[in-house]
Amino acid sequence: RTASDRSIDGSGVYVVCVLQPGELIIYYELEEGERSSSRGIVEVSPESHRITRFVEKPEEGLTASRLASVVFYCIQKNTLCCMSDFLSLQPKTTSRTFGHFWEWCINEKHLDVFGMKLPTGFQLIGQVGLSDYTKWLAHYSSKKHGNSAKPITCRSYARVGLMGNPSDGFNGKTIAMTISNFWAEVTLVESQALSLVPHPLNDPTEFGSLQDLFCISRREGYLGGLRLLQATCKKFYQFCSKQGIALTKQNFTLKYDTNIPRAIISATLKCLMKFYNITDDVRDLPKPVRANFILSVETDELFITAGLQDRVVQVYEGLVYMDFSKLLMDEQGHGNYVSMDMSSLPPFWLAYLSDPSDSGRIHSNIRQRWLNGEHEVVEAMKSFSELTDQAKDWTRLAQLMNENFELRRSVYTDGCLGPGNLKMVDLARQFGSAVKLPGSGGAVVGLILDQDKLVEMRQAFQEAGCVFCVITPYNPSQVLSEVSANLTAR
Missing domain, CATH: 3.90.550.10 (Spore Coat Polysaccharide Biosynthesis Protein SpsA; Chain A)
Incomplete structure (x- = not known):
């Protein structure tokens, strides 16, 4: 033992x-x-x-x-x-x-x-x-001459919650999708020693001045992406040990680039799985377990407040329906996750604050109230789940997105949501757009109902100090089709 x-x-x-x-x-x-x-x-x-x-x-x-x-x-x-x-x-x-x-x-x-x-x-x-x-x-001759040391590069994408959040943390249901606007990219290459390469912007050790140090630390914090690489590697080794999976005696160098730091863990895990030939098979690291693994790196290793929904979507990619009911979580250790058809998906936009709110703050004391069985909170989480099931009908999406936000507002209160989030919601509604919070706070996602107002709405958000962009969904099945078509053309 x-x-x-x-x-x-x-x-x-x-x-x-x-x-x-x-x-x-x-x-x-x-x-x-x-x-x-x-x-x-x-x-x-x-x-x-x-x-x-x-x-x-x-x-x-x-x-x-x-x-x-x-x-x-x-x-x-x-x-x-x-x-x-x-x-x-x-x-x-x-x-x-x-x-x-x-x-x-x-x-x-x-x-x-x-x-x-x-x-x-x-x-x-x-x-x-x-x-x-x-x-x-x-085969071994090619390894001897270094031809096998081809870099492995993997990306993981940001996600937006389209319906049901924040009930994913309360045994609820959600629909979310990955978007290619924001990503983390990790590159792994075989090397003599195991090395983690600091990112020049996210992991700086030299600064132009004390003022530069102050500005970078205020914006990026004290802990960059390097700790995410290290924690993922540590947890991966531990997982393989417990699962009885032998790892080949090879070292590697890891480096990353990102505009959404949390996705680094998911991208790193993809690289490690490819390098060590670990598959999605049930005996290795199946997708539901991968999502749990990524969350455990954040919560257990790094003590980051995080939810399972983000990790599930990063693993499955595309548009995903998720059911986190207590019965499922207790019986199988994970929820039921179903990939949805993206062909008829309506267009969305995303806006976010340049200085986003803190995720932990926006959740306030809701979890404790839910654990205490407070009727208002318990019923609200059930309502989020019902909205999610109704949202499979895209024709009702605008109404349901607005209902999702108002339900969240009634439970969390304006004081908890914060003036920045409320300002963005009010601004979107001035242009007749359906809108809700796609995550914990600091951003809003909207449904494009009138293309003619899009340019004017973008300008209004930018003048209010927000970043505004049209969402580009990441559809993995479409990417595979394009790769297949390119290979066939060659």
């Missing part, structure tokens, strides 16, 4: 796991084109990592698993006696193999056998030919 961190036979693989009482089988994911009939195949419980079934070189269709056992096992001393029992049951020499031994132990004797995944390949074990060796010699 103690954690281990060691290298196996100098093979360049960190084995990071939490040992449990039982036997251990190493497995990997078969590559495309690799036949499962050439390997012992394991079926693994994603929760406990226990091997629930072992099938030795199965015929096609016998198991859907693509997890192949390799000839690395850790066997407890008191289990060795089982080998003689197994051998006595096998009169044929051809059946006296480790594969059939594990079939017998797991499927018939129901021994506690656990699995640990190595994110690499073992294609040279077994029946291979010269072409297989040639392929892998070329």
Whole structure:
């Protein structure tokens, strides 16, 4: 039950796991084109990592698993006696193999056998030919000459809450979408030592003057984006340790650029997953768990006030419907998240204060009132959820956005919302625009109902000291279609 961190036979693989009482089988994911009939195949419980079934070189269709056992096992001393029992049951020499031994132990004797995944390949074990060796010699030769050190660059995008927020923190329902106007970009490249590169603007260590230090610190605070990189890496290592996922013995350099710092965590995690070949599969880091992971980096590691909605949208991307009901959260550890069609999405605009309000302040004492079961707050959160379900009909969106804001205003009060937010809402309504708060505060999102008034409205917001922009939704399915079309054209 103690954690281990060691290298196996100098093979360049960190084995990071939490040992449990039982036997251990190493497995990997078969590559495309690799036949499962050439390997012992394991079926693994994603929760406990226990091997629930072992099938030795199965015929096609016998198991859907693509997890192949390799000839690395850790066997407890008191289990060795089982080998003689197994051998006595096998009169044929051809059946006296480790594969059939594990079939017998797991499927018939129901021994506690656990699995640990190595994110690499073992294609040279077994029946291979010269072409297989040639392929892998070329692979390692390219690594030796540094051709494999191609940068991995990932982006995560800002989100706007279109309906239902702030009920996401109160077992409610929301609809939100990612927008490409604001993003965080992280680049990872393999290197000799693990290095985190400070951002020249967000992590300055030199200043032109004391006045520059004052202005930058007032605008950016004392803590830049570097801590987000470090906290994500620390939490990622910890997660893989607990999940029994072995990480290859490779170092890397991380650097970032951003105009929305919180998204750095999500972008960093994407890079780490690609670098270590960690997938969205249920046995690795599935999307709902990824959203929880990102939130835990912020709340547990950095003590940042944050909600789950933002992280869910950053992981799923596009337009997402989210149900955070208590029953779902208790039963499965996450809500139900459904990607929505963006083809008929109406146009939106976004405006924000140059000196935005504090997120913690705008939430006030609502959480405590909700935990106390105060009728007004509990009913308001139910109403937010009802508005979210109604908002699937885009023709009613303008009315529902206004209702969402007024409901929030009645519960949080004007004093809590602050004069800046109220000023932006009032300004939008002067131009007949539906408007609401897309997040915790400091910004408003509006529905473009009259294109002719857009230029005049933009000018009015800018004269009021606000930044104004037309929202460009980030649609991941559209991006994939464009990439596919470009590849086809080539």
